[in-house]
Amino acid sequence: MNDHDRLTSEIKEELLRARDVKGWLSSLPELDTRAIARARADARAMAGDPPRTSLVPKLVAAAILACAALLALRVGPDHREAPRAVALELAPSAAVTAAAPGVVLTPNGVGTVSGTEKNVVIDWQSGELGVSVEHGAGIALTVHTREADVRVVGTVFEVDRDVRGTRVRVTRGKVAVQCGGGGEAFLVVPGVDVTCMPLSGAGNLASARSLVAAGAPADEVLAAIDRGLGFAVEGDPVRDELQALRIETLANDGQRDAAIAAARRFLATGATLRRAEVARILLRLDYEIVGCAAATPLVVGELQTSPEDAPLLRACGALP
């Protein structure tokens, strides 16, 4: 076989190989258009705004780096490359922020970022925060709120903090959530929302009010109130507010006996806030159940000066 024949044979063989491989590869399916759409939406969410690095965070970061460098010089040479410090103030701009390589934040609220590029710590005060972390890049990221610590295990999640607590939604991967108050950490996976409740009387009061405004079932509202009562001590004005809301919720839910009992207890204490409102509820409930006879002197005394209750009080002979 001469050179020409050998070359021709090699080319033929190569063409055969290519034809075979292409033929087999053609059995693979086309990309799923829904997968493309999902991936595109996911990536577009990250690219929605340019990575924002304003001058102030850069200056803060530079100052921290300078301090770190000085400290390193004092301590002595270290041949390992230390992760760079990060420091950012997050404002409700909803702009995408590259907090560190491999970390994209979408803040729509208030918080701060600190730590290093490999150990990012976010203190989130309020609002919604989208977090996207490069998988497997050795980045530890934790979001602290008053009610929860959320630690990255996977890649994409949102933390939303408002008066109702801290909600965590996972889009992709997993996160570990530890609610405050000594609860155990647990993993949250996509499709599951977790809410860490407020850890104060006022927080739970706000939570309960927002639940009422949202038309939530009475059970949920009462649960938030009871949690709040656990934080608000005797004499705390928040406690009076919580109790008044509890009575109103019970009454509106048709739990009249419980509402009446709670209202009588409330009025018998030295509570100063919401006395008139509670007395009015009690009067109305008493009147509905047994008529004027139940309009106790205590209640009448509470409402004597309220013009809006005058018709009812007058009907019961409590007013001239």
Place this chain on the structure above:
Amino acid sequence: MSLRISRDLVERAQSGDTGALEQIVDQSVPLVLGWCSRLGGRGVDGEDATHDVFVIVVTRIEGLRDPDRFPAWLYGVTRGVVRRHRTRAWLRRWLGPLEREPVSPRLHPDDDLAAREVREHVWEILDALPLEQREVVVLADLEERSLPEIAELLGVPLGTVKSRLRLGRERFRALARKRKLDPIERHAAREAL
């Protein structure tokens, strides 16, 4: 599918132009998803890997020195991400299901059983190729890119691409023969049964 992203678009994205970055993302996603799915092999969730690629793209595009080399840079990023995901998939296989197993997008109930079988074999063969060979086979024989284009994407000489492709095809064919993927051989094997 070819990525046509101009230098101007990359430069605008680097200077913070949201629209430019979105255009780049829009154009790149199908390509990157394809690379992640085909190079990732079994156990790698292509969408997860694609997500990670774009976290890097969005956070690090500013640092790309030569905007003309965006496609090669993007491929390099994808390659790194796929490599990490494959390592994790391998670890998962040996350490047990530490995480959610990705649902294979490759199986469909309507698939013909024989076609499905062939397809699974093809995935396994691709998976068995070393990454250097797998990527040139995918780029050349599946995405039908020219060899100079592949050389540019990978940042290696043309000769290297040619030799990797030849070795990849040879190995692919050998493995396919071993699994009796050739239609005639498959028919003969069935007849023998």
